[in-house]
Amino acid sequence: MAREFKVSYDIVEQTAKLGRLPVVNFAAGGIATPADAAYLMSLGCDGIFVGSGIFSADDAQERANAIVLATTFWNEPDRVKEAQKMIDERQSIPGLDVKTLDLRMQDRGGSA
Amino acid sequence: MSLTLGVLSIQGDVLENMLSAKAAIDALDIDGTVISVKTPDEISQVDGLIIPGGESTTIGRLSVANGAMKILKEKIEQGMPVLGICAGMILLSKNAQDKVVGKIDQPLLDMLDIKLERNSFGRQRESFESDISLNSIGIPSFNGVFIRAPSISDVGSDVEVLSKFNEKIVAVKKNNLIGVAFHPELTSDISVHKYFVNLTNTLKN
Numbered sequence: 001m002a003r004e005f006k007v008s009y010d011i012v013e014q015t016a017k018l019g020r021l022p023v024v025n026f027a028a029g030g031i032a033t034p035a036d037a038a039y040l041m042s043l044g045c046d047g048i049f050v051g052s053g054i055f056s057a058d059d060a061q062e063r064a065n066a067i068v069l070a071t072t073f074w075n076e077p078d079r080v081k082e083a084q085k086m087i088d089e090r091q092s093i094p095g096l097d098v099k100t101l102d103l104r105m106q107d108r109g110g111s112a
Numbered sequence: 113m114s115l116t117l118g119v120l121s122i123q124g125d126v127l128e129n130m131l132s133a134k135a136a137i138d139a140l141d142i143d144g145t146v147i148s149v150k151t152p153d154e155i156s157q158v159d160g161l162i163i164p165g166g167e168s169t170t171i172g173r174l175s176v177a178n179g180a181m182k183i184l185k186e187k188i189e190q191g192m193p194v195l196g197i198c199a200g201m202i203l204l205s206k207n208a209q210d211k212v213v214g215k216i217d218q219p220l221l222d223m224l225d226i227k228l229e230r231n232s233f234g235r236q237r238e239s240f241e242s243d244i245s246l247n248s249i250g251i252p253s254f255n256g257v258f259i260r261a262p263s264i265s266d267v268g269s270d271v272e273v274l275s276k277f278n279e280k281i282v283a284v285k286k287n288n289l290i291g292v293a294f295h296p297e298l299t300s301d302i303s304v305h306k307y308f309v310n311l312t313n314t315l316k317n
């Protein structure tokens with residue numbers, strides 16, 4: 001299997017032992033609400049980084065608390081709902097639709 | 113009946129402790145499982161608990177938020193064995209001071225009468241490994257991994273000192289509660305976990 005995936009035997013062995021990759025996976029970028037954070041945790045992330053999602057919102061402190069709660073208790077739907085209710089959804093940074101982006105990374109070229 | 117050991121999984125070194133505890137159970141040939149626990153319901157199912165290293169304020173505050181702190185206190189008062197590692201030992205203590213930031217206000221379980229100092233050996237870059245001994249529990253030599261570790265300057269009369277490093281107390285025991293300042297889950301030596309599994313298993317049967 002190490003040969004098939006072109007990785008070291010040691011990593012294959014560790015991955016088999018752990019039942020997961022031996023590195024932590026943090027999600028970041030575009031996370032604005034407790035529900036976003038819980039959703040990413042449910043996909044298997046180990047943790048969440050949130051920057052502008054918190055700091056560009058007027059309810060930054062409450063939002064930070066709510067996102068921490070939703071990340072920690074992501075697999076308890078009632079707690080995620082409680083956390084989501086701590087914030088004002090209308091104040092979340094707006095999401096971007098890929099279809100309407102002015103500039104897409106794959107079109108940007110290497111020298112930009 | 114099968115032994116159920118829990119690792120408090122709010123934040124911190126959870127997976128490493130689950131693996132070490134499982135390895136200890138297998139090495140001792142005990143019928144048992146290790147589960148990660150977070151909710152009061154999950155905590156109520158375990159015979160013994162490891163509170164892992166991590167960030168003690170984070171673990172403490174979030175344990176209050178979901179009601180885990182309350183059931184932890186109840187179960188410890190009823191005699192549940194706990195191995196508190198680094199942040200876990202801080203959480204077991206009655207009060208904690210921080211060498212770097214001074215007096216702190218954080219939720220604690222208030223179970224071990226020890227005078228504890230957080231960040232006792234310095235900040236992250238002052239983390240180190242050193243050989244230590246825990247003779248009274250039959251571990252003469254152990255590779256102690258100290259990561260931004262706390263230490264204990266004084267203990268109450270009911271607390272037994274298990275190990276010292278540079279005159280600082282780094283491991284203690286009070287009945288079924290064990291606190292260590294270093295990280296036994298980060299070495300391949302599972303002696304400390306074996307000792308804790310044995311203690312839990314003896315109490316259960």
